[in-house]
Amino acid sequence: MNKIIIIAGPTAVGKTDLSIELAKTLSTEIISADSVQIYEKLDIGSAKPTLEEMAGIKHHLIDVVSPFDSFSVSDYAKAAKAAIKGLHDQGKIPVIVGGTGLYINALLYEMDFSESAADPEFREAMEKLARESGGEVLYQRLCDIDPDAAKRVHPNNLKRVIRALEINHITGRPMADFASDPKPTEDYDVLLFGLTRDREQLYDRINRRVHIIFEQGLLKEVDGLKNLGLDDSFQSMQGIGYKEVLTYYKGGMTYDELVDAIQQGSRHYAKRQFTWFKRYDNIKWLDLDELSTGDAISEILKYL
Incomplete structure (x- = not known):
C-alpha cells in the first residue's frame, strides 16, 4: 500500500x-x-x-x-x-x-462528508424562524431529533444549531461525531x-x-x-x-x-x-x- x-x-x-x-x-x-x-x-x-x-x-x-x-x-x-x-x-x-x-x-x-451537503432554502427558513420565534425554539428541535449533537452545540450558537438541523434534514442522520469510532x-x-x-x-x-x-x-x-x-x-x-x-x-x-x-x-x-x-x-x-x-x-x- x-x-x-x-x-x-x-x-x-x-x-x-x-x-x-x-x-x-x-x-x-x-x-x-x-x-x-x-x-x-x-x-x-x-x-x-x-x-x-x-x-x-x-x-x-x-x-x-x-x-x-x-x-x-x-x-x-x-x-x-x-x-x-x-x-x-x-x-x-x-x-x-x-x-x-x-x-x-x-x-x-x-x-462521510455530510458537512458538504447544503440546502440554502431550509437554512433560510430556519434563520427566519429564529428571528421570529427565538433561537431556543431551534435548539429544542435539535434536542428532539439529534440529542447527541445538541449536547455538543451551545444553545446560543445559532449557526451551529441550524447547521446540525440542516445536515439531519438532508441526510436523515445525526451529525457525525469525531469520537464515534x-x-x-x-x-x-x-x-x-x-x-x-x-x-x-x-x-x-x-x-x-x-x-x-x-x-x-x-x-x-x-x-x-x-x-x-x-x-x-x-x-x-x-x-x-x-x-x-x-x-x-x-x-x-x-x-x-x-x-x-x-x-x-x-x-x-x-x-x-x-x-x-x-x-x-x-x-x-x-x-x-x-x-x-x-x-x-x-x-x-x-x-x-
Whole structure:
C-alpha cells in the first residue's frame, strides 16, 4: 500500500522547517493541511512559507482558493487526495503538513462528508424562524431529533444549531461525531507524526511570532484585504490574526490589546490543537526541544 507521511502539530511548533528538510531528504513534495494558508492573499497572518523558505520544494494546496470563496473539509479531501495520487504516480511519498485537525481527519479516516451537503432554502427558513420565534425554539428541535449533537452545540450558537438541523434534514442522520469510532482509511499506509515542545517554550515562540508578523506588515495586509471588500463575514477572514485586526480597524481595541488578543488566541488555539492530536492512537510524538531537525528526520525515516 502506498505510504503518506503526516506531520501534525500546533501553531509555531516548527512544522515548516522540519517538513521542508524532510521533503528534501525524500526528494518529494509537501501538501499543506492548513485552512488559512489555502487562501490567496492571506500570507503574513497565516505564516505562509515564502518562496525562499520553501527552498525549491513544491507545496500543494497553498494559495489555491480565492479569499471570497468558502472551502469545506470535503473540498480539501478531494484536492488533497488528487495531489497525493499525483505524487504516488511519480513514485514519491507525499508529506502532508499542517495543524488543521479536520483536514487531517479527512485523510486518516473514511469520512462521510455530510458537512458538504447544503440546502440554502431550509437554512433560510430556519434563520427566519429564529428571528421570529427565538433561537431556543431551534435548539429544542435539535434536542428532539439529534440529542447527541445538541449536547455538543451551545444553545446560543445559532449557526451551529441550524447547521446540525440542516445536515439531519438532508441526510436523515445525526451529525457525525469525531469520537464515534471512525473507520481508518484503507487508501494509504499512514505514518502520522506529532511535533511538540515544552508548553512554555511553545508559548514563547507564539508570542514572538506575533510580534514578527506585525513587523512583516500584518496591518497593511489586512487593510488591503479590507479594501478588496473582505470582512469578517467571509470564511477566510475568520483565522486568528485576521478577525482581531478587523475588530481593531473598527475601533474595538487598542494596538496593545490587539497584539495581546492575537497572542492569547494563538496560545488557546495551540492548546486545542494538542487536545485534538492526542486523540490519535497511532501518532508518534517528536519533541523538538530534545531533537534537532536532523534527529527528528532520522526518527521519521526509521518507520519507512
